[in-house]
Amino acid sequence: xxSQAWMIWPDNAAVSVLVLAVIAMAFMYAARxxxxxxxxxxxxxxxxxxxxxxxxxxxxxxxxxxxxxxxxLAQGRQEVxxxxxxxFERLGALVTRDLQGYPALQRKLLDEITRIEEDYKKCGxxxxxxxDWTEAVTxxxxxxxxxxxxxxxxxxxxxxxxxxxxxxAIGEYRKAYxxxxxxxxxxxxFWRSVDKNLAEVEKTVAELKNSVKGxxxxxxxxxxxxxxxxxxQHALTVSAFTQFAISLLVMLVAAGGAFINFKLIxxxxxxxxxxxxxxxxxxxxxxxxxxxxxxxxxxxxxxxLEAMRITHLFPRIANLADRVRRRMMWIALTLLVxxxxxxxxxxxxxxILIADKQALLQSLATVQAHTATDGWVGAIPxxxxxxxxxxxxxxxxxxxxxxxxxxxxxRTVGGxxxxxxxxxxxxxxxxxxxxxxxxxxxxxRLYDVAIVVPLLVERLVQDRLGERHGRRxxxxxxxxxxxxxxxx
Amino acid sequence: MNKRQFLATLPxxxxxxxxxxxxxxxxxxxxxxxxxxxxxxxxxGKAQLIINYLLGTLQPGxxxxxxxxxxxxxxxxxxxxxxxxxxxxxxxxxxxxxFREQVETAFRRxxxxxxxxxxxxxxxGAEYLNEMGAGTKTIIVxxxxxxxxxxxxxxxxxxxxxxxxVVAVNVVKLNxxxxxxxxxxxxLEAWEKRVVAAGASEWRVINDLQRLDRIxxxx
Numbered sequence: 001x002x003s004q005a006w007m008i009w010p011d012n013a014a015v016s017v018l019v020l021a022v023i024a025m026a027f028m029y030a031a032r033x034x035x036x037x038x039x040x041x042x043x044x045x046x047x048x049x050x051x052x053x054x055x056x057x058x059x060x061x062x063x064x065x066x067x068x069x070x071x072x073l074a075q076g077r078q079e080v081x082x083x084x085x086x087x088f089e090r091l092g093a094l095v096t097r098d099l100q101g102y103p104a105l106q107r108k109l110l111d112e113i114t115r116i117e118e119d120y121k122k123c124g125x126x127x128x129x130x131x132d133w134t135e136a137v138t139x140x141x142x143x144x145x146x147x148x149x150x151x152x153x154x155x156x157x158x159x160x161x162x163x164x165x166x167x168x169a170i171g172e173y174r175k176a177y178x179x180x181x182x183x184x185x186x187x188x189x190f191w192r193s194v195d196k197n198l199a200e201v202e203k204t205v206a207e208l209k210n211s212v213k214g215x216x217x218x219x220x221x222x223x224x225x226x227x228x229x230x231x232x233q234h235a236l237t238v239s240a241f242t243q244f245a246i247s248l249l250v251m252l253v254a255a256g257g258a259f260i261n262f263k264l265i266x267x268x269x270x271x272x273x274x275x276x277x278x279x280x281x282x283x284x285x286x287x288x289x290x291x292x293x294x295x296x297x298x299x300x301x302x303x304x305l306e307a308m309r310i311t312h313l314f315p316r317i318a319n320l321a322d323r324v325r326r327r328m329m330w331i332a333l334t335l336l337v338x339x340x341x342x343x344x345x346x347x348x349x350x351x352i353l354i355a356d357k358q359a360l361l362q363s364l365a366t367v368q369a370h371t372a373t374d375g376w377v378g379a380i381p382x383x384x385x386x387x388x389x390x391x392x393x394x395x396x397x398x399x400x401x402x403x404x405x406x407x408x409x410x411r412t413v414g415g416x417x418x419x420x421x422x423x424x425x426x427x428x429x430x431x432x433x434x435x436x437x438x439x440x441x442x443x444x445r446l447y448d449v450a451i452v453v454p455l456l457v458e459r460l461v462q463d464r465l466g467e468r469h470g471r472r473x474x475x476x477x478x479x480x481x482x483x484x485x486x487x488x
Numbered sequence: 489m490n491k492r493q494f495l496a497t498l499p500x501x502x503x504x505x506x507x508x509x510x511x512x513x514x515x516x517x518x519x520x521x522x523x524x525x526x527x528x529x530x531x532x533g534k535a536q537l538i539i540n541y542l543l544g545t546l547q548p549g550x551x552x553x554x555x556x557x558x559x560x561x562x563x564x565x566x567x568x569x570x571x572x573x574x575x576x577x578x579x580x581x582x583x584x585x586x587f588r589e590q591v592e593t594a595f596r597r598x599x600x601x602x603x604x605x606x607x608x609x610x611x612x613g614a615e616y617l618n619e620m621g622a623g624t625k626t627i628i629v630x631x632x633x634x635x636x637x638x639x640x641x642x643x644x645x646x647x648x649x650x651x652x653x654v655v656a657v658n659v660v661k662l663n664x665x666x667x668x669x670x671x672x673x674x675x676l677e678a679w680e681k682r683v684v685a686a687g688a689s690e691w692r693v694i695n696d697l698q699r700l701d702r703i704x705x706x707x
Contacts, residue, residue: 275549353578364541
């Protein structure tokens with residue numbers, strides 16, 4: 001087909017385009033109303049479902065939010081409830097341990113206080129006062145010495161007697177004070193005992209007070225959770241995210257441990273199940289067997305911790321009778337120890353196999369490599385491998401704790417992420433609906449722009465007719481534009 | 489197996505548990521033809537080097553056979569040593585030691601031959617490899633690739649080497665090649681055409697014995 005076939009006016013592209021444009025404009029003008037309706041319908045067809053989808057997603061997000069909240073609060077309630085229970089148990093143990101001896105302690109304190117009182121009273125007993133001869137002595141002392149020998153003798157005699165009596169009185173006083181000092185000295189152990197007992201009581205009461213404070217804090221949290229406050233929900237969400245991150249980190253560390261464990265036993269497992277069997281193109285049966293052993297160890301660890309009631313992934317195990325649970329615990333522990341022993345043996349076998357392979361390669365090599373001298377240094381890697389092989393299963397057993405935490409927190413984290421995704425989707429759909437609607441409006445306007453000439457002619461004609469028929473038609477045109485605007 | 493493979497293994501375990509295991513045989517079977525004709529018999533030491541490399545590289549469950557190329561090589565009697573290694577690594581190592589000793593003993597008293605029947609050796613090798621049913625089959629031709637047949641021996645017919653890799657190792661240049669290198673290149677080209685026409689999955693020439701890793705490397 002010739003490239004000029006479209007030309008209505010051969011060899012004159014401009015005229016041809018003009019003619020075609022005029023024809024197209026005429027057709028477009030004629031089809032204006034149905035085309036507008038079509039574009040609007042398209043807008044509705046696109047925007048309607050998108051808006052509906054957006055509304056549905058928003059409602060779903062709200063529902064997810066409610067469900068998340070309910071689950072989160074239930075989990076939080078359960079967790080805080082357990083914590084409060086444990087706090088009360090601790091408190092009970094504290095009260096039983098420290099305050100059960102309180103009556104005896106009180107009796108002891110009362111006895112000591114009574115004794116101190118008695119001793120105190122004894123301290124208060126003063127020795128008898130000296131006789132009333134002091135006044136006589138004062139009177140004699142006032143007698144003026146006239147030098148009479150008789151008087152002098154009398155006075156000397158009096159002085160001697162008084163001094164003797166004074167010395168005796170002083171002695172008695174000293175004895176009395178000595179006795180009181182002794183009594184006071186005897187106070188000391190009682191004071192110390194009382195002081196010690198009171199300090200103990202104070203310490204116990206302080207501990208109790210602290211515990212009670214802890215219980216109060218937990219109770220406050222419990223009340224908030226019960227009330228379903230946003231603060232409690234926020235705190236629980238943050239806590240769940242933190243738990244999730246920590247658990248994930250620990251699980252990654254455990255995965256590293258499992259990888260080392262795998263490397264230790266994969267090669268020797270080929271000695272048991274053969275190295276030539278493959279499950280997939282790159283996965284040997286021996287490797288799968290090694291992985292199965294590792295998973296069995298992890299499972300045994302899980303059951304052990306479940307039976308010990310450290311984790312609560314399987315309520316059925318926790319609800320078992322104590323005797324059955326204890327049996328299960330011993331079975332899991334026995335299997336774990338057995339598997340650890342097997343791993344240690346496999347680690348030894350790995351070392352032997354590698355040494356054998358090295359020996360073969362050296363014998364195949366043209367130049368014999370210098371072999372390292374064996375001794376206790378050479379035995380270190382072997383011993384290390386065996387030790388690792390024995391220890392790693394037990395280390396892996398503890399994976400149950402972060403696993404439980406990860407599973408519990410994953411519900412919250414997953415719920416929050418799902419809600420975020422749904423909200424983003426709702427927003428995108430809403431945005432798309434608006435874009436579709438506005439694009440349709442734009443296309444309607446563009447359509448009118450394309451047929452602007454016939455529209456101008458139409459307006460002129462209408463104006464003329466309007467002048468003839470009054471304002472009726474003008475009002476109709478305005479109404480039509482308004483209707484278009486409203487529909488668009 | 490690295491850490492990524494280890495992590496990728498976990499879903500594979502689920503697949504394996506669901507019975508979606510891959511049934512293909514992953515074993516590798518290698519048939520090595522050693523040319524003992526004429527002056528090439530002097531290269532036997534290098535052949536042992538390659539055999540030792542193969543013994544060190546092949547895994548438990550793989551197969552190896554060493555045969556010599558003489559005047560007429562389409563015979564089981566030309567197989568010097570053959571073994572399918574046990575799937576247990578310790579047993580496989582013992583077998584490899586025994587294999588090496590067997591080859592050493594055989595090479596000590598290997599007689600030279602007047603003619604070189606490479607085609608017969610290839611046919612014998614293909615038969616052996618097909619019987620093994622291994623996933624990967626390789627024929628290593630340790631020769632100068634100069635086939636010389638007596639008048640009676642018939643080898644000018646199409647042969648089948650379907651799904652077999654053919655690796656020519658230590659294709660030394662003959663004196664005549666030095667005079668006219670086109671002879672050497674033409675000889676290799678002719679063998680390549682013949683081997684490819686026989687349906688071989690790969691044709692490769694390795695003259696650098698420091699690059700023996702290319703013998704078992706696919707592609």
